[in-house]
Amino acid sequence: xxxxxxxxxxxxxxxxxxxxxxxxxxxxxxxxxxxxxxxxxxxxxxxxxxxxxxxxxxxxxxxxxxxxxxxxxxxxxxxxxxxxxxxxxxxxxxxxxxxxxxxxxxxxxxxxxxxxxxxxxxxxxxxxxxxxxxxxxxxxxxxxxxxxxxxxxxxxxxxxxxxxxxxxxxxxxxxxxxxxxxxxxxxxxxxxxxxxxxxxxxxxxxxxxxxxxxxxxxxxxxxxxxxxxxxxxxxxxxxxxxxxxxxxxxxxxxxxxxxxxxxxxxxxxxxxxxxxxxxxxxxxxxxxxxxxx
Amino acid sequence: xxxxxxxxxxxxxxxxxxxxxxxxxxxxxxxxxxxxxxxxxxxxxxxxxxxxxxxxxxxxxxxxxxxxxxxxxxxxxxxxxxxxxxxxxxxxxxxxxxxxxxxxxxxxxxxxxxxxxxxxxxxxxxxxxxxxxxxxxxxxxxxxxxxxxxxxxxxxxxxxxxxxxxxxxxxxxxxxxxxxxxxxxxxxxxxxxxxxxxxxxxxxxxxxxxxxxxxxxxxxxxxxxxxxxxxxxxxxxxxxxxxxxxxxxxxxxxxxxxxxxxxxxxxxxxxxxxxxxxxxxxxxxxxxxxxxx
Numbered sequence: 001x002x003x004x005x006x007x008x009x010x011x012x013x014x015x016x017x018x019x020x021x022x023x024x025x026x027x028x029x030x031x032x033x034x035x036x037x038x039x040x041x042x043x044x045x046x047x048x049x050x051x052x053x054x055x056x057x058x059x060x061x062x063x064x065x066x067x068x069x070x071x072x073x074x075x076x077x078x079x080x081x082x083x084x085x086x087x088x089x090x091x092x093x094x095x096x097x098x099x100x101x102x103x104x105x106x107x108x109x110x111x112x113x114x115x116x117x118x119x120x121x122x123x124x125x126x127x128x129x130x131x132x133x134x135x136x137x138x139x140x141x142x143x144x145x146x147x148x149x150x151x152x153x154x155x156x157x158x159x160x161x162x163x164x165x166x167x168x169x170x171x172x173x174x175x176x177x178x179x180x181x182x183x184x185x186x187x188x189x190x191x192x193x194x195x196x197x198x199x200x201x202x203x204x205x206x207x208x209x210x211x212x213x214x215x216x217x218x219x220x221x222x223x224x225x226x227x228x229x230x231x232x233x234x235x236x237x238x239x240x241x242x243x244x245x246x247x248x249x250x251x252x253x254x255x256x257x258x259x260x261x262x263x264x265x266x267x268x269x270x271x272x273x274x275x276x277x278x279x280x281x282x283x284x285x286x287x288x289x290x291x292x293x
Numbered sequence: 294x295x296x297x298x299x300x301x302x303x304x305x306x307x308x309x310x311x312x313x314x315x316x317x318x319x320x321x322x323x324x325x326x327x328x329x330x331x332x333x334x335x336x337x338x339x340x341x342x343x344x345x346x347x348x349x350x351x352x353x354x355x356x357x358x359x360x361x362x363x364x365x366x367x368x369x370x371x372x373x374x375x376x377x378x379x380x381x382x383x384x385x386x387x388x389x390x391x392x393x394x395x396x397x398x399x400x401x402x403x404x405x406x407x408x409x410x411x412x413x414x415x416x417x418x419x420x421x422x423x424x425x426x427x428x429x430x431x432x433x434x435x436x437x438x439x440x441x442x443x444x445x446x447x448x449x450x451x452x453x454x455x456x457x458x459x460x461x462x463x464x465x466x467x468x469x470x471x472x473x474x475x476x477x478x479x480x481x482x483x484x485x486x487x488x489x490x491x492x493x494x495x496x497x498x499x500x501x502x503x504x505x506x507x508x509x510x511x512x513x514x515x516x517x518x519x520x521x522x523x524x525x526x527x528x529x530x531x532x533x534x535x536x537x538x539x540x541x542x543x544x545x546x547x548x549x550x551x552x553x554x555x556x557x558x559x560x561x562x563x564x565x566x567x568x569x570x571x572x573x574x575x576x577x578x579x580x581x582x583x584x585x586x
């Protein structure tokens with residue numbers, strides 16, 4: 001089951017990092033673009049290099065669906081192939097697509113990404129605005145097929161509070177209510193390490209809320225975006241972890257994909273050395289996270 | 294701009310109906326399946342027949358992205374081709390994908406579907422749980438490219454109330470707060486008929502809320518799902534309209550695609566006559582809507 005798969009992979013690699021592959025074509029070096037038939041193929045090759053370079057350091061990879069959809073049908077092929085490749089290299093594969101719909105349609109999304117059809121994700125991000133019957137088809141397939149979902153609770157973006165932080169008459173906020181729903185949805189799909197395959201997304205950019213939500217959802221694996229390019233650091237994410245340095249996985253996308261041009265490397269790497277730079281950055285991130293959790 | 298395009302098309306055809314193309318392969322007659330290379334191609338041909346049959350009766354078509362994603366990359370091609378065909382036949386094209394993400398990623402989704410790249414939608418459905426900076430990239434492209442969005446306010450599914458109906462400390466519900474946000478987001482993109490290109494999704498299955506939201510969002514075109522298979526009838530949707538029989542568009546998906554087997558037609562049609570049946574049902578729906586609005 002997904003919760004155990006992710007927990008054990010994090011434990012084995014002693015690294016609660018997920019590499020975000022949200023590539024724009026301008027992230028890909030000219031050398032790869034020149035030898036590729038189109039942008040989607042170039043991005044796929046770029047992904048393969050990063051997966052090869054980081055699969056022994058980082059336990060999981062998160063594909064951001066939007067950047068593949070932007071490339072049309074060729075992007076769907078690139079996504080499919082890159083996901084399958086990451087899986088073949090032993091990485092836990094998360095598709096970040098934030099899908100949501102009424103029950104019958106949610107079932108189609110669940111089958112599409114968690115049903116061993118064309119795409120091979122271990123887990124999918126999901127938006128819970130529609131309530132239980134929009135989430136249930138995903139839970140059903142998590143149970144039957146050993147998969148997982150991460151439900152948006154408190155997102156990392158600056159205006160996430162406009163709706164999510166609103167106070168309800170009952171005294172809690174909207175995101176706390178969502179956390180309560182996540183607890184209920186995940187209740188009967190708990191693995192050997194006492195975590196559920198129904199996890200939650202909580203942004204690194206809100207460290208206080210992250211700590212509170214860690215306590216409120218003791219069985220939810222937390223997917224934590226917002227590290228690096230969005231402003232979160234190791235100190236900001238430490239509240240998301242349990243006493244076993246587990247229970248959360250921190251995403252870095254541009255921080256890894258575009259590490260070669262980070263100011264801290266002071267011109268050490270060229271664009272063609274994006275993999276070497278990503279490796280160095282992944283090791284720095286691993287050290288930084290392990291120092292605080 | 295989108296608001297005018299949709300308003301004028303509804304006015305011209307005297308029909309506020311949108312045909313939902315959410316096809317599962319079992320909806321497609323054997324005759325089409327036998328002559329198609331794969332499921333995605335069969336679904337595309339099925340769509341073409343329905344578009345040809347209904348483009349002079351129904352002003353708009355709504356593609357449900359999930360059913361195409363379920364078919365993998367071939368589904369992306371079918372979606373692309375079916376959308377382009379509907380556009381070539383003069384229909385207003387809505388993509389129902391309920392996308393949502395942080396700003397940089399929302400921009401990629403906006404470019405993917407509203408940016409004249411690979412897919413040619415006039416409008417996209419969007420989930421507003423992330424607040425303004427997750428919506429702004431869509432609004433920007435609506436302004437620059439004459440496109441539209443429909444933001445989920447009160448969805449048609451049975452458990453939509455779990456989150457959306459919660460009472461806030463301020464006295465309103467979560468969905469009313471979302472309606473207020475929709476008003477703000479749509480304020481400076483108003484067309485000649487006093488409607489905004491930033492519309493809202495409100496389910497036919499909640500007629501009271503529909504009437505209230507019609508008044509709360511006087512400038513939002515309403516996309517109203519839930520008619521037919523989900524249980525809504527003409528009486529249930531009438532509250533969504535203005536005094537000019539406009540301002541809302543009612544979706545029917547299975548009601549049209551699978552009309553041939555409706556009990557009311559009492560065996561009149563075979564599966565191969567799905568287009569004739571869809572036409573008869575579309576005319577009945579047009580009459581039923583015009584009788585009450």
